[in-house]
Amino acid sequence: MRPDRSGAADRTPRPERTPYSREATGLLDQIAERALDDDYYVVRPGRYSRSRGLNTAATALVLTLFTLMVTITAVQYYQDRPSRSETRDALLADIEQGQSLQDDLQLQVRALEAEVASLQGDLEKTPAEIADEIAAGASQVRGDGLRITIDPADGAAVGDGELRAMVNELWIGGAEAIAVNGQRWGALTSLRAAGGAITINFSSIGAPYVFSVIGDRDAIRERLETSGEDGYWKRRQNQDELTYGVVDADDQVLPAAPGHRTTITRATPVPPEEGTS
Numbered sequence: 001m002r003p004d005r006s007g008a009a010d011r012t013p014r015p016e017r018t019p020y021s022r023e024a025t026g027l028l029d030q031i032a033e034r035a036l037d038d039d040y041y042v043v044r045p046g047r048y049s050r051s052r053g054l055n056t057a058a059t060a061l062v063l064t065l066f067t068l069m070v071t072i073t074a075v076q077y078y079q080d081r082p083s084r085s086e087t088r089d090a091l092l093a094d095i096e097q098g099q100s101l102q103d104d105l106q107l108q109v110r111a112l113e114a115e116v117a118s119l120q121g122d123l124e125k126t127p128a129e130i131a132d133e134i135a136a137g138a139s140q141v142r143g144d145g146l147r148i149t150i151d152p153a154d155g156a157a158v159g160d161g162e163l164r165a166m167v168n169e170l171w172i173g174g175a176e177a178i179a180v181n182g183q184r185w186g187a188l189t190s191l192r193a194a195g196g197a198i199t200i201n202f203s204s205i206g207a208p209y210v211f212s213v214i215g216d217r218d219a220i221r222e223r224l225e226t227s228g229e230d231g232y233w234k235r236r237q238n239q240d241e242l243t244y245g246v247v248d249a250d251d252q253v254l255p256a257a258p259g260h261r262t263t264i265t266r267a268t269p270v271p272p273e274e275g276t277s
Contacts, residue, residue, distance in 0.1 A: 163198065
């Protein structure tokens with residue numbers, strides 16, 4: 001049978017859908033309706049409008065809570081700034097104190113190391129060598145003795161010769177070590193006037209003149225009295241020219257004299273047997 005060329009529509013009735021075809025169509029409709037997740041229907045009106053309202057309220061609540069948390073954090077930060085600054089300053093002060101303490105400890109370590117080295121050197125010396133060093137003023141010494149002070153009054157003067165006379169009487173009286181105003185008397189020490197000032201070990205000294213003496217204090221006092229040295233200074237004191245005093249001094253520490261005042265470079269000792277021949 002030829003097809004109709006007139007262009008008329010095919011009026012053949014379509015077959016009725018079977019239960020299987022209706023089921024397939026319903027399944028396709030469900031897939032099409034649920035092609036997107038439910039959250040995508042928030043923006044759609046109709047049956048999803050309620051979900052949209054709830055999501056909008058939840059979003060606003062979350063934003064409000066977030067803003068509140070940021071505000072609280074900022075307020076706490078600005079409130080804690082003074083305490084943080086104080087804590088920082090305290091930490092910096094502790095660091096500076098620790099560094100200062102460390103520097104002091106390092107200085108103490110160096111001093112102790114020098115003392116240990118000195119003691120080790122002393123252990124290698126004979127008793128005679130140690131005694132010679134003490135007598136020459138080449139080593140620091142400690143001991144009991146006297147402290148003599150001569151302090152001229154205004155307008156009065158004390159000459160270098162008068163001070164040398166005191167030193168000589170102290171040596172004769174048995175002094176083992178003498179320092180004048182902290183300057184130790186060494187083998188080559190001289191006390192003299194220069195340029196209107198009195199110098200010892202090439203260092204100027206001024207009144208009051210303090211003699212630190214280590215030795216037998218009774219023997220030294222007796223020498224000062226018998227030689228008239230003690231009486232001379234007492235007479236000047238009675239004339240209000242100066243203040244004079246002699247007191248006992250325990251556990252004095254006298255420094256060593258400068259090296260250039262204790263070192264002999266040209267003189268050499270002569271053995272006893274050669275000196276007596």
